[in-house]
Amino acid sequence: MDVRQRLARNLRRLREAKGWSQEKFAFEANVHRTYVSDIERGARNPTITVVEKLAAPLGVTASDLLAN
Amino acid sequence: MDVRQRLARNLRRLREAKGWSQEKFAFEANVHRTYVSDIERGARNPTITVVEKLAAPLGVTASDLLAN
DNA sequence: GTGTGACTCTAAGTCCGTC
DNA sequence: CGACGGACTTAGAGTCACA
Numbered sequence: 001m002d003v004r005q006r007l008a009r010n011l012r013r014l015r016e017a018k019g020w021s022q023e024k025f026a027f028e029a030n031v032h033r034t035y036v037s038d039i040e041r042g043a044r045n046p047t048i049t050v051v052e053k054l055a056a057p058l059g060v061t062a063s064d065l066l067a068n
Numbered sequence: 069m070d071v072r073q074r075l076a077r078n079l080r081r082l083r084e085a086k087g088w089s090q091e092k093f094a095f096e097a098n099v100h101r102t103y104v105s106d107i108e109r110g111a112r113n114p115t116i117t118v119v120e121k122l123a124a125p126l127g128v129t130a131s132d133l134l135a136n
Numbered sequence: 137g138t139g140t141g142a143c144t145c146t147a148a149g150t151c152c153g154t155c
Numbered sequence: 156c157g158a159c160g161g162a163c164t165t166a167g168a169g170t171c172a173c174a
Binding site: 101103114115118 | 166167168
Binding site for chain 1: 158167
Protein backbone atom coordinates (compact mmCIF):
# COMPACT_ATOMS: atom_id res chain seq x y z
CA MET A 1 0.00 0.00 0.00
CA ASP A 2 0.98 3.54 -0.83
CA VAL A 3 2.24 6.04 1.81
CA ARG A 4 -0.54 8.45 1.09
CA GLN A 5 -3.16 5.80 1.72
CA ARG A 6 -1.45 4.72 4.93
CA LEU A 7 -1.41 8.30 6.16
CA ALA A 8 -5.05 8.73 5.13
CA ARG A 9 -6.23 5.71 7.06
CA ASN A 10 -4.11 6.31 10.14
CA LEU A 11 -5.21 9.91 10.31
CA ARG A 12 -8.90 9.15 9.98
CA ARG A 13 -8.71 6.33 12.50
CA LEU A 14 -6.87 8.39 15.11
CA ARG A 15 -8.99 11.50 14.57
CA GLU A 16 -12.22 9.56 14.96
CA ALA A 17 -10.83 7.86 18.04
CA LYS A 18 -10.57 11.33 19.54
CA GLY A 19 -14.17 11.99 18.58
CA TRP A 20 -13.14 15.03 16.54
CA SER A 21 -14.69 16.33 13.34
CA GLN A 22 -12.33 17.24 10.49
CA GLU A 23 -12.99 20.88 11.29
CA LYS A 24 -12.22 20.51 14.97
CA PHE A 25 -9.08 18.56 14.20
CA ALA A 26 -7.93 21.04 11.56
CA PHE A 27 -8.19 23.77 14.16
CA GLU A 28 -6.16 21.75 16.67
CA ALA A 29 -3.47 20.95 14.10
CA ASN A 30 -3.34 24.45 12.66
CA VAL A 31 -4.06 23.38 9.12
CA HIS A 32 -6.93 24.16 6.83
CA ARG A 33 -10.25 22.37 7.06
CA THR A 34 -10.28 21.30 3.42
CA TYR A 35 -6.72 20.08 3.61
CA VAL A 36 -7.61 17.52 6.24
CA SER A 37 -10.43 16.31 4.02
CA ASP A 38 -8.06 15.98 1.06
CA ILE A 39 -5.45 14.09 3.04
CA GLU A 40 -7.96 11.63 4.49
CA ARG A 41 -9.02 10.85 0.94
CA GLY A 42 -5.42 10.28 -0.11
CA ALA A 43 -5.75 13.12 -2.60
CA ARG A 44 -2.72 15.02 -1.35
CA ASN A 45 0.99 14.52 -0.99
CA PRO A 46 1.92 16.46 2.15
CA THR A 47 5.38 17.45 3.30
CA ILE A 48 6.92 15.88 6.38
CA THR A 49 6.49 19.05 8.41
CA VAL A 50 2.75 18.92 7.80
CA VAL A 51 2.69 15.30 8.91
CA GLU A 52 4.33 16.43 12.12
CA LYS A 53 1.72 19.14 12.59
CA LEU A 54 -1.01 16.53 12.15
CA ALA A 55 0.66 14.12 14.56
CA ALA A 56 1.01 16.56 17.45
CA PRO A 57 -2.65 16.97 18.54
CA LEU A 58 -3.14 13.21 18.22
CA GLY A 59 -0.33 12.54 20.63
CA VAL A 60 1.63 10.45 18.16
CA THR A 61 4.76 10.96 16.04
CA ALA A 62 5.05 11.74 12.34
CA SER A 63 6.56 8.30 11.99
CA ASP A 64 3.46 6.74 13.56
CA LEU A 65 1.16 8.38 11.02
CA LEU A 66 3.03 6.77 8.13
CA ALA A 67 3.35 3.39 9.82
CA ASN A 68 1.85 0.00 9.04
CA MET B 69 14.28 17.42 17.41
CA ASP B 70 12.71 18.45 14.15
CA VAL B 71 11.41 15.92 11.55
CA ARG B 72 13.72 17.23 8.88
CA GLN B 73 16.74 16.69 11.08
CA ARG B 74 15.58 13.20 12.03
CA LEU B 75 15.19 12.32 8.36
CA ALA B 76 18.59 13.86 7.60
CA ARG B 77 20.39 11.81 10.24
CA ASN B 78 18.55 8.56 9.59
CA LEU B 79 19.19 8.83 5.90
CA ARG B 80 22.88 9.57 6.26
CA ARG B 81 23.34 6.82 8.82
CA LEU B 82 21.56 4.18 6.75
CA ARG B 83 23.22 5.23 3.51
CA GLU B 84 26.67 5.06 5.02
CA ALA B 85 25.83 1.70 6.57
CA LYS B 86 25.35 0.46 3.02
CA GLY B 87 28.73 1.89 2.10
CA TRP B 88 27.13 4.07 -0.58
CA SER B 89 28.14 7.53 -1.70
CA GLN B 90 25.38 10.11 -2.13
CA GLU B 91 25.80 9.69 -5.87
CA LYS B 92 25.43 5.93 -5.75
CA PHE B 93 22.45 6.16 -3.44
CA ALA B 94 20.77 8.85 -5.54
CA PHE B 95 21.00 6.52 -8.50
CA GLU B 96 19.45 3.65 -6.54
CA ALA B 97 16.63 5.84 -5.24
CA ASN B 98 15.98 7.51 -8.59
CA VAL B 99 16.47 11.02 -7.28
CA HIS B 100 19.02 13.69 -8.09
CA ARG B 101 22.44 13.63 -6.48
CA THR B 102 22.16 17.17 -5.13
CA TYR B 103 18.71 16.46 -3.76
CA VAL B 104 20.17 13.79 -1.51
CA SER B 105 22.79 16.25 -0.38
CA ASP B 106 20.13 18.82 0.46
CA ILE B 107 18.04 16.36 2.44
CA GLU B 108 20.99 15.05 4.43
CA ARG B 109 21.71 18.62 5.46
CA GLY B 110 18.11 19.18 6.50
CA ALA B 111 17.86 21.90 3.87
CA ARG B 112 14.73 20.48 2.25
CA ASN B 113 11.20 19.75 3.34
CA PRO B 114 10.33 16.73 1.21
CA THR B 115 6.90 15.23 0.60
CA ILE B 116 6.04 11.78 1.89
CA THR B 117 6.28 10.21 -1.56
CA VAL B 118 9.90 11.35 -1.79
CA VAL B 119 10.59 9.83 1.63
CA GLU B 120 9.18 6.56 0.33
CA LYS B 121 11.48 6.68 -2.69
CA LEU B 122 14.44 7.16 -0.36
CA ALA B 123 13.35 4.35 1.94
CA ALA B 124 13.03 1.67 -0.73
CA PRO B 125 16.70 1.04 -1.65
CA LEU B 126 17.61 1.08 2.05
CA GLY B 127 15.18 -1.72 2.76
CA VAL B 128 13.25 0.30 5.31
CA THR B 129 9.87 2.07 5.38
CA ALA B 130 9.08 5.76 5.07
CA SER B 131 7.99 5.56 8.70
CA ASP B 132 11.43 4.28 9.68
CA LEU B 133 13.19 7.22 8.08
CA LEU B 134 11.24 9.69 10.22
CA ALA B 135 11.58 7.66 13.39
CA ASN B 136 13.46 8.24 16.65
C1' DG C 137 32.39 13.00 -3.39
C1' DT C 138 29.80 16.69 -1.47
C1' DG C 139 27.88 21.51 -0.66
C1' DT C 140 25.52 25.55 -2.44
C1' DG C 141 22.98 29.32 -5.08
C1' DA C 142 20.08 29.82 -8.66
C1' DC C 143 16.81 28.52 -11.78
C1' DT C 144 12.04 26.65 -13.96
C1' DC C 145 7.86 24.32 -13.35
C1' DT C 146 4.64 21.93 -10.76
C1' DA C 147 2.25 20.93 -6.64
C1' DA C 148 1.68 22.11 -1.70
C1' DG C 149 -1.20 24.60 1.14
C1' DT C 150 -4.95 28.23 1.94
C1' DC C 151 -9.38 30.07 1.31
C1' DC C 152 -13.81 30.94 -1.02
C1' DG C 153 -17.76 28.43 -1.69
C1' DT C 154 -21.65 24.59 -2.87
C1' DC C 155 -23.79 20.06 -2.71
C1' DC D 156 -20.10 16.95 8.95
C1' DG D 157 -17.64 15.77 4.94
C1' DA D 158 -16.70 15.66 -0.26
C1' DC D 159 -15.38 18.40 -3.80
C1' DG D 160 -14.42 22.52 -7.08
C1' DG D 161 -12.06 26.85 -8.41
C1' DA D 162 -8.64 30.32 -7.67
C1' DC D 163 -4.84 31.90 -5.62
C1' DT D 164 0.16 32.33 -3.32
C1' DT D 165 4.01 30.04 -1.80
C1' DA D 166 7.15 26.38 -1.50
C1' DG D 167 8.73 21.86 -3.06
C1' DA D 168 10.52 18.97 -7.13
C1' DG D 169 13.99 18.48 -10.02
C1' DT D 170 18.17 20.14 -12.33
C1' DC D 171 22.63 22.65 -13.34
C1' DA D 172 27.22 24.90 -12.98
C1' DC D 173 30.58 25.74 -9.98
C1' DA D 174 33.06 25.78 -5.79
